[in-house]
Amino acid sequence: xxxxxxxxxxxxxxxxxxxxxxxxxxxxxxxxxxxxxxxxxxxxxxxxxxxxxxxxxxxxxxxxxxxxxxxxxxxxxxxxxxxxxxxxxxxxxxxxxxxxxxxxxxxxxxxxxxxxxxxxxxxxxxxxxxxxxxxxxxxxxxxxxxxxxxxxxxxxxxxxxxxxxxxxxxxxxxxxxxxxxxxxxxx
Amino acid sequence: xxxxxxxxxxxxxxxxxxxxxxxxxxxxxxxxxxxxxxxxxxxxxxxxxxxxxxxxxxxxxxxxxxxxxxxxxxxxxxxxxxxxxxxxxxxxxxxxxxxxxxxxxxxxxxxxxxxxxxxxxxxxxxxxxxxxxxxxxxxxxxxxxxxxxxxxxxxxxxxxxxxxxxxxxxxxxxxxxxxxxxxxxxxxxxxxxxxxxxxxxxxxxxxxxxxxxxxxxxxxxxxxxxxxxxxxxxxxxxxxxxxxxxxxxxxxxxxxxxxxxxxxxxxxxxxxxxxxxxxxxxxxxxxxxxxxxxxxxxxxxxxxxxxxxxxxxxxxxxxxxxxxxxxxxxxxxxxxxxxxxxxxxxxxxxxxxxxxxxxxxxxxxxxxxxxxxxxxxxxxxxxxxxxxxxxxxxxxxxxxxxxxxxxxxxxxxxxxxxxxxxxxxxxxxxxxxxxxxxxxxxxxxxxxxxxxxxxxxxxxxxxxxxxxxxxxxxxxxxxxxxxxxxxxxxxxxxxxxxxxxxxxxxxxxxxxxxxxxxxxxxxxxxxxxxxxxxxxxxxxxxxxxxxxxxx
Numbered sequence: 001x002x003x004x005x006x007x008x009x010x011x012x013x014x015x016x017x018x019x020x021x022x023x024x025x026x027x028x029x030x031x032x033x034x035x036x037x038x039x040x041x042x043x044x045x046x047x048x049x050x051x052x053x054x055x056x057x058x059x060x061x062x063x064x065x066x067x068x069x070x071x072x073x074x075x076x077x078x079x080x081x082x083x084x085x086x087x088x089x090x091x092x093x094x095x096x097x098x099x100x101x102x103x104x105x106x107x108x109x110x111x112x113x114x115x116x117x118x119x120x121x122x123x124x125x126x127x128x129x130x131x132x133x134x135x136x137x138x139x140x141x142x143x144x145x146x147x148x149x150x151x152x153x154x155x156x157x158x159x160x161x162x163x164x165x166x167x168x169x170x171x172x173x174x175x176x177x178x179x180x181x182x183x184x185x186x187x
Numbered sequence: 188x189x190x191x192x193x194x195x196x197x198x199x200x201x202x203x204x205x206x207x208x209x210x211x212x213x214x215x216x217x218x219x220x221x222x223x224x225x226x227x228x229x230x231x232x233x234x235x236x237x238x239x240x241x242x243x244x245x246x247x248x249x250x251x252x253x254x255x256x257x258x259x260x261x262x263x264x265x266x267x268x269x270x271x272x273x274x275x276x277x278x279x280x281x282x283x284x285x286x287x288x289x290x291x292x293x294x295x296x297x298x299x300x301x302x303x304x305x306x307x308x309x310x311x312x313x314x315x316x317x318x319x320x321x322x323x324x325x326x327x328x329x330x331x332x333x334x335x336x337x338x339x340x341x342x343x344x345x346x347x348x349x350x351x352x353x354x355x356x357x358x359x360x361x362x363x364x365x366x367x368x369x370x371x372x373x374x375x376x377x378x379x380x381x382x383x384x385x386x387x388x389x390x391x392x393x394x395x396x397x398x399x400x401x402x403x404x405x406x407x408x409x410x411x412x413x414x415x416x417x418x419x420x421x422x423x424x425x426x427x428x429x430x431x432x433x434x435x436x437x438x439x440x441x442x443x444x445x446x447x448x449x450x451x452x453x454x455x456x457x458x459x460x461x462x463x464x465x466x467x468x469x470x471x472x473x474x475x476x477x478x479x480x481x482x483x484x485x486x487x488x489x490x491x492x493x494x495x496x497x498x499x500x501x502x503x504x505x506x507x508x509x510x511x512x513x514x515x516x517x518x519x520x521x522x523x524x525x526x527x528x529x530x531x532x533x534x535x536x537x538x539x540x541x542x543x544x545x546x547x548x549x550x551x552x553x554x555x556x557x558x559x560x561x562x563x564x565x566x567x568x569x570x571x572x573x574x575x576x577x578x579x580x581x582x583x584x585x586x587x588x589x590x591x592x593x594x595x596x597x598x599x600x601x602x603x604x605x606x607x608x609x610x611x612x613x614x615x616x617x618x619x620x621x622x623x624x625x626x627x628x629x630x631x632x633x634x635x636x637x638x639x640x641x642x643x644x645x646x647x648x649x650x651x652x653x654x655x656x657x658x659x660x661x662x663x664x665x666x667x668x669x670x671x672x673x674x675x676x677x678x679x680x681x682x683x684x685x686x687x688x689x690x691x692x693x694x695x696x697x698x699x700x701x702x703x704x705x706x707x708x709x710x711x712x713x714x715x716x717x718x719x720x721x722x723x724x725x726x727x728x729x730x731x732x733x734x735x736x737x738x
Binding site: 059062096109113129133135139147159160172176181185 | 210213214217218222344345346347349350351352353354355356357358359360362363367370371374375378381382724725727728729731732735
């Protein structure tokens with residue numbers, strides 16, 4: 001605790017807590033988590049980047065099938081390697097926290113599921129999501145996948161272009177009561 | 188303005204954040220068992236937190252003043268033996284534990300002040316119920332709004348089954364493996380279901396299902412009626428047997444029977460409901476929960492009706508009989524204790540721990556699943572007991588606090604050590620609303636029962652704060668009359684006259700019904716509006732597609 005405290009000035013903490021959904025104490029707690037990821041480097045330089053492999057060792061991310069996507073969308077790295085600085089990490093934990101508003105969470109969920117980063121969820125993206133979700137437990141058969149895609153599009157694709165725009169995604173997902181319960185990592 | 192408000196919100200949150208109880212444990216449970224089991228523990232924590240202010244309320248306004256000026260005991264020869272901890276009777280009978288011990292006089296320990304016990308007793312209990320009501324309405328309304336009104340009711344929504352499927356909070360390998368399997372099977376199941384949906388059930392099969400359900404309902408109603416009758420007769424039989432300081436076996440036998448029924452019947456009811464072949468597992472759960480709830484409440488209703496029954500009071504006037512309020516309080520005390528012991532010994536120790544040991548010898552046997560439904564129903568039942576008992580035994584809330592505390596740790600350890608994750612997905616959000624609604628319902632029933640006791644029933648003749656009165660409520664009326672006749676509180680009398688007049692009541696009813704009509708018509712309007720907007724979106728989509736074709 002004491003060591004984490006000395007890493008930041010009061011003003012820095014104040015600023016962090018204003019820019020995120022955390023209290024100052026929680027910011028320190030997030031920092032402790034960040035230190036755990038890569039003790040040697042972070043203790044030398046609190047602004048250093050932690051590589052994607054190391055971030056994915058965090059218990060919640062380790063088992064998460066979308067862990068690489070999460071790292072990539074929160075990373076501000078210039079060479080797109082998915083590495084996270086402390087500020088990126090704080091940003092990520094803030095989005096996943098209980099206090100983050102639904103709209104923000106939906107926005108990031110959309111980014112996570114948008115594998116080819118074309119700002120649209122098309123059949124390819126959804127297939128990828130489903131196959132990662134089922135994992136080794138056995139993916140769906142082709143005809144099942146087609147049926148699933150058809151049903152999803154029926155449900156959400158309001159303008160019949162066979163892909164989901166952000167507005168369409170948000171429209172259906174924000175009505176799902178399970179969303180807030182699932183898209184959350186507690187500190 | 189909004190910034191200030193945000194800061195204010197932030198500050199209050201900080202205050203609460205420092206008092207976040209058991210957060211670490213909750214997170215651990217969620218990490219290993221997902222949000223379903225987690226919702227059970229948050230429910231438990233909510234009840235625990237609710238019972239602390241209630242305890243402070245009743246302890247500081249009822250028990251402490253009485254402790255300052257303790258009345259003499261009628262039976263000073265009775266000594267504490269230890270049996271009391273289970274039976275709640277004997278030595279406990281004449282302590283601040285029960286209604287009968289409280290005085291109908293005033294307490295004047297602090298010079299210059301007069302503390303009227305009967306008034307304090309009623310007002311503190313009323314305050315307790317008001318507190319619970321506010322909490323319940325708030326939590327039910329919040330979860331209802333979040334999970335039903337803002338959400339749509341759709342049995343087969345694929346979107347949330349795909350995009351909300353992964354519980355980002357889980358941390359353990361086993362849980363994640365299970366989650367993969369669960370998602371895969373669930374998706375396959377609903378797809379198959381969708382295909383099957385087109386071919387509906389044949390009329391012969393419908394007929395068969397209908398017959399099944401008819402039979403099970405009859406069976407269920409028969410069993411419930413039987414259990415209630417059993418409770419009644421046992422109660423009646425015991426009354427003849429127990430002298431006031433009777434032996435422990437007789438005293439706890441009723442509580443034992445009820446707790447045993449509560450332990451065994453849910454299993455039977457769940458099986459029965461499963462046999463009825465409901466289309467959706469969710470409906471099956473609702474029906475099973477409702478049946479369990481009705482059975483438990485039915486037995487409690489019999490006990491309450493038994494003790495407040497007029498016949499009983501007339502046969503009960505002999506010298507050995509104590510006051511019925513204390514008796515009812517003791518019965519509730521025993522139910523709370525025995526129910527707790529049964530939960531620990533059978534439901535947790537035998538069904539989970541012993542089973543775990545057995546799995547080591549018999550490999551085909553799997554670890555127990557943590558049944559969220561049954562466990563939550565147990566909590567609701569326990570809380571119902573507390574609400575019924577609080578008037579007759581003000582310190583019951585202390586026992587409930589201790590109980591919740593122990594249950595939390597025991598269940599947590601047991602879940603982490605002896606259970607496996609449920610193989611069925613749990614829709615935490617919507618069942619939370621259901622449980623809140625059940626809790627609210629049982630609260631309202633308890634409140635109604637207590638209203639009957641306070642407004643209609645004659646209190647015991649020679650014990651408790653209302654001895655000698657026709658109804659407990661008269662204590663307040665007398666106080667009002669005294670204030671009204673007092674010169675110095677002239678305005679009070681005027682206000683009371685206005686409030687208690689018929690016209691005042693009428694105008695309140697008129698205002699309330701107007702408000703209801705207004706809100707209702709507004710909600711109908713919004714619904715129409717939303718429908719029109721939805722149609723508009725669809726139309727615009729078609730327009731867009733058409734325009735794209737033209738390009």
